[in-house]
Amino acid sequence: MKKQPPCHVWRCALTGVTLLLAACSPPQRSDAEPVTAAVNAVWTRYSSSLNAGDLDSWLSLWTDDGVQLPPGELPVVGKDQLRARNKGVLDKFTVNLSIATDEVGVAGDWAFARGMYTATLTPKEGGPAIPINGKYITILKRQADGSWKIHRDIFNSNVPSR
Amino acid sequence: MKKQPPCHVWRCALTGVTLLLAACSPPQRSDAEPVTAAVNAVWTRYSSSLNAGDLDSWLSLWTDDGVQLPPGELPVVGKDQLRARNKGVLDKFTVNLSIATDEVGVAGDWAFARGMYTATLTPKEGGPAIPINGKYITILKRQADGSWKIHRDIFNSNVPSR
Numbered sequence: 336m337k338k339q340p341p342c343h344v345w346r347c348a349l350t351g352v353t354l355l356l357a358a359c360s361p362p363q364r365s366d367a368e369p370v371t372a373a374v375n376a377v378w379t380r381y382s383s384s385l386n387a388g389d390l391d392s393w394l395s396l397w398t399d400d401g402v403q404l405p406p407g408e409l410p411v412v413g414k415d416q417l418r419a420r421n422k423g424v425l426d427k428f429t430v431n432l433s434i435a436t437d438e439v440g441v442a443g444d445w446a447f448a449r450g451m452y453t454a455t456l457t458p459k460e461g462g463p464a465i466p467i468n469g470k471y472i473t474i475l476k477r478q479a480d481g482s483w484k485i486h487r488d489i490f491n492s493n494v495p496s497r
Numbered sequence: 498m499k500k501q502p503p504c505h506v507w508r509c510a511l512t513g514v515t516l517l518l519a520a521c522s523p524p525q526r527s528d529a530e531p532v533t534a535a536v537n538a539v540w541t542r543y544s545s546s547l548n549a550g551d552l553d554s555w556l557s558l559w560t561d562d563g564v565q566l567p568p569g570e571l572p573v574v575g576k577d578q579l580r581a582r583n584k585g586v587l588d589k590f591t592v593n594l595s596i597a598t599d600e601v602g603v604a605g606d607w608a609f610a611r612g613m614y615t616a617t618l619t620p621k622e623g624g625p626a627i628p629i630n631g632k633y634i635t636i637l638k639r640q641a642d643g644s645w646k647i648h649r650d651i652f653n654s655n656v657p658s659r
Contacts, residue, residue: 402611404632406568406653440636442604447636449564449649470566472634472651474602474609487611489634489651491568496658 371439373483374448374475378434381485385430390422397485398476404489428456434471444477452490468493533601535645536610536637540596543647547592552584559647560638566651590618596633606639614652630655 377396384392394417403411403420411420424430432454440447454467471490475483539558546554556579565573565582573582586592594616602609616629633652637645 404611404634404653407655407657409655410632440607442607445602445604445607445609447607447609447649449566470572470651472566472636472649474634487609487634489632489653491566491651491653493569493571495569 366441367439370441370446370483371436374439374446375436377475377483377485378436378448378450382432382434385421385425385432388425388429390418390425393421394418401485402487404487406491424456426459428458428465431455431457446475446477446483448473448475451493528603529601532603532608532645533598536601536608537598539637539645539647540598540610540612544594544596547583547587547594550587550591552580552587555583556580563647564649566649568653586618588621590620590627593617593619608637608639608645610635610637613655 381393381396384390384396394414397414397417399414401413401417403417405411405420408420411417432452434450434452436448436450438449449470449472451470452467453469456465456467458464469490469492471488473485473489474487476486477483543555543558546552546558556576559576559579561576562574563576563579565579567573567582570582573579594614596612596614598610598612600611611632611634613632614629615631618627618629620626631652631654633650635647635651636649638648639645
C-alpha cells in the first residue's frame with residue numbers, strides 16, 4: 336500500500352501557503368489609496384512651505400540623503416546642498432506653487448509620484464513675475480514611523496525655453 | 498495540567514515562518530546586482546539604437562503605456578506618441594548618446610535608475626552639432642519574462658539654457 340503523508344502535513348503546507356498569500360500579496364494594490372493620500376499631503380506641505388518662505392518646513396519633507404535634480408543645474412545632493420540651493424531661490428523670489436499628482440506607484444517602502452506643477456516666481460527686488468509650468472517624477476521612501484519622505488526629485492518645463 | 502498544542506502545530510508554525518522569511522525578504526538587497534546589470538543593458542541598447550537611428554529597437558525597450566517626459570514639451574504618453582515624438586528627433590538629427598548610471602533602487606518588480614547622459618545632436622540638414630549634458634530618473638518595470646522595460650522617464654539639462 337502506498338504510504339500517504341499524515342493529515343497534519345497537508346494542514347501545515349496549507350497554512351504555509353495561506354500565510355504566504357496573506358503576507359506576500361503585491362503591496363501596490365492594498366497600499367495605493369493611503370500612500371496616494373500621504374503623497375498628496377507631502378505635496379500640500381511642499382507648496383505651502385515654499386509659498387510661506389519656510390525653508391525648514393520644506394527641508395523636513397526630504398530624506399537626509401535626498402537628491403534634487405533641477406533643470407539647468409547639477410544635482411543637489413543631501414540636506415546641506417538642498418538648504419543652500421533652495422535658500423537661494425527663496426531669498427530671490429516669492430513663490431506661488433501648486434502641484435497636481437497624475438499617478439502614484441507603490442512597492443513596499445518605496446513609491447514614485449508623477450505629475451504637473453504651476454508656479455509664479457515674483458522677484459523680491461522687483462520686476463515681472465516669472466510663470467512656470469512643468470512636470471515631475473519623485474521617488475519617496477517610507478520612514479520607520481510610517482511617514483513618507485522625498486528621496487529623489489526631478490522636474491522640467493512643459494514649454495520650450497525662450 | 499495545562500494542555501500543550503500537539504507537536505505538529507509548532508512544526509507547522511515554524512514551516513510557515515521559514516517559508517515567509519524565504520519568500521518575503523526585502524528584494525532590494527538580493528536583487529540589486531542583477532537588476533543593476535539589467536538596467537545597464539537597457540541603457541546600452543537605448544543609446545546604441547538611437548545612435549543607429551533604429552526607432553523600433555528603441556521602442557521595444559518601453560512598456561506599452563510608457564511615458565516620456567522631455568524638457569520643453571508636454572508628456573509623451575504610450576507607444577504611438579513615443580514613436581511619433583522620437584521619429585521627429587531621428588528624422589532631424591544624427592544622435593551620439595551615452596548614458597551613465599549613478600544608482601539603481603529595486604523594490605519587487607519595480608526599479609528606479611538615476612544618472613547622467615551626454616549627447617551630440619548633429620542636424621542632418623547641416624549646421625553645428627548641439628552638445629547635450631543632462632541627468633535623468635527612470636522607473637522600470639519587470640516583465641513576465643524577467644526582462645526590464647522603461648515605464649516612466651524624465652530628464653533635464655545640467656546647464657542653463659542660453
